[in-house]
Amino acid sequence: QITLKESGPTLVKPTQTLTLTCTFSGFSLSNSEEAVGWIRQPPGKALEWLALIYWDDEKHSSPSLKSRFTITKDTSKNQVVLTMTYMDPVDTATYFCAHRYRGYFDYWGQGTLVTVSS
Amino acid sequence: DIQMTQSPSSVSASVGDRVTITCRASQGISNSLAWYQQKPGKAPKLLIYAASRLQSGVPSRFSGSGYGTDFTVTISSLQPEDFGIYYCQQASSYPYTFGQGTKLEIK
Numbered sequence: 001q002i003t004l005k006e007s008g009p010t011l012v013k014p015t016q017t018l019t020l021t022c023t024f025s026g027f028s029l030s031n032s033e034e035a036v037g038w039i040r041q042p043p044g045k046a047l048e049w050l051a052l053i054y055w056d057d058e059k060h061s062s063p064s065l066k067s068r069f070t071i072t073k074d075t076s077k078n079q080v081v082l083t084m085t086y087m088d089p090v091d092t093a094t095y096f097c098a099h100r101y102r103g104y105f106d107y108w109g110q111g112t113l114v115t116v117s118s
Numbered sequence: 119d120i121q122m123t124q125s126p127s128s129v130s131a132s133v134g135d136r137v138t139i140t141c142r143a144s145q146g147i148s149n150s151l152a153w154y155q156q157k158p159g160k161a162p163k164l165l166i167y168a169a170s171r172l173q174s175g176v177p178s179r180f181s182g183s184g185y186g187t188d189f190t191v192t193i194s195s196l197q198p199e200d201f202g203i204y205y206c207q208q209a210s211s212y213p214y215t216f217g218q219g220t221k222l223e224i225k
Contacts, residue, residue, distance in 0.1 A: 037214075039216075046205065046216055046217070046218045046219045047154075047156075047162065047205055047207075047216040047219075048216065049207075049213055049214040049215060049216065052212075052214070060212040060213070061213070062213045063119070063213060096161055096162075098161075101164075101167070102167065102168070102209075103150060103152075103167075103209025103210075103214070104152040104164055104167040104168075104207065104209055105152075105154075105162070105164060105207075106164045106167075106173065108161035108162060108163075109161065110160075110161060111161055
């Protein structure tokens with residue numbers, strides 16, 4: 001059974017760096033074709049895809065945010081880390097990590113609400 | 119980026135009704151489309167992938183169709199638990215993109 005869970009701060013100040021960790025079980029990012037993605041959702045708004053990392057360390061990210069964040073994996077810990085710099089109040093959102101299956105996201109974490117405010 | 123446009127933005131229907139939601143891509147995406155259902159305070163749930171393939175465990179009253187730029191998800195007989203917001207997502211090219219959502223309410 002695949003499970004994912006996001007962890008990290010719930011409140012960050014503007015201009016600070018946000019680091020979110022996705023800890024998963026039920027699959028391994030050392031196995032071929034596996035990938036984990038990050039998606040966010042501002043309150044009351046639609047889903048926004050952020051980034052994806054594959055088992056072979058291939059990475060893809062949203063061009064509009066690419067300069068601000070990085071996605072990395074720690075295969076031994078079954079974790080994927082998303083780091084976002086220069087946080088702004090418009091980045092306030094629930095951040096989800098999800099398991100990618102053939103381009104789609106079949107298992108999701110519960111999400112973590114991150115508020116950006118001074 | 120490929121833009122995904124859903125219609126309608128909201129729909130209200132009665133139990134037993136047939137409901138169809140549409141998603142249009144700004145360029146052809148073959149059959150690389152998924153549909154998700156999201157309930158308040160919960161993560162999205164994958165319903166359909168590859169435009170028409172039903173995810174395991176999803177009731178057969180849900181079906182998807184389409185190819186290229188125009189796609190639909192249909193609920194053949196609406197049930198009370200089908201309320202929520204429905205999103206389409208294209209997986210044809212990066213960046214992956216979602217539609218703006220369609221809110222389904224039960225009358």
